[in-house]
Amino acid sequence: MSRPVIFDLFHTLIHGADEERDRVVGEMAVMVGVAPAALVAAYHATWRDRLVRWDVEETVRILAGRLGGAPTDDQVTRAGEHRRALGRRVLDSVSAATLGILDALRDDGHPLALISNATSDTAEAWPRSRLARRFDVAVFSCDVGLSKPDPAIYRLAAERLGVGPAECVFVGDGADGELAGAAAVGMTVFRTMEHNDTDPGWDGPAFATLGELSGLLRPGSVEQPAV
Ligand SMILES: [Mg+2]
Structure with a gap:
């Protein structure tokens, strides 16, 4: 049987959109009447809560409240929709090359899964994304209350x-230490640097582009990957 392949999402299948996230949160701040830089900082400071606990509107209401704001329900809804639009946009940014790689893996019989440390805007946008239909399983931290x-x-x-x-x-x-986490449960781990050189200290196999993955998955290759 072809081995199941589990992918991370951000900076693995799509770019992380870190700067765009900050810009959008700043625009949300204006919508709910708090200082943009303060809301951006509050988002960064509460990423753990956002990954596993708060949905889009809760996040806006809680963080605006902590900054002295008292947004109306309409303001919170509008800011939440702005964030959701970002979630859809980032998923839509997947490249044709990446979709082709996933299709080829499926054609070779590999079951595909996703594990993403993600906030609820991403999980909500996922089912209608072009990525979703390529995956047998998708696990989002915000849905299961667990994170890598x-x-x-x-x-x-x-x-x-x-x-x-x-x-x-x-x-x-x-x-988020996801490679060590995967190795700790016995998974074979590959690091991708296609979007970002996030974990240069990882001493396992790595590749520059996702296209190199299929060669490493061929029988006999997985245990002796090219580094
Ligand atoms: Mg990632």
Whole structure:
């Protein structure tokens, strides 16, 4: 059987859009009547809560409140929609090359899964994205209340694929210690640098572009990958 492949999302399949995120949060701040720079800082400071606890509107209401704002429901809704539009836009940015690589993996019989540390705007946009139909399983931190590198989120993805973790290959840029987390549950790990050189200290196999992955997955290659 072709080995299941589990991908990270941001900086692995699509760019991370970090600067655009800050710009959008600044625009949301204006919508809800708080200082843009302060709301951007508050978003950065609360990323853990946003990954596993708060939805889009809760985030706006809680953080605006902490900054002395008292936005109306309409203002919160409008700011939330602005954030959701960003989530859709970032997923839409996936390249034709990446979609082709995923299609080729599927054609070769590899089951595909996603594990993403993501806020709810991304999880909500996922089902209608061009990426979604290529995946058998998608696990978002905001949906399951777990985030990488918690072993439980990797085990959950493997379980939903119907396989053991050691049968899986994990591919990611390495943010949040995700590569070590995947290795800890027995997955074969590849680091991608296509979008960002996030975890240069990782001493396992790495590749410059996602296109190199299929060669590494051919029988006999996985255990002796080219570094
Ligand atoms: Mg990533």
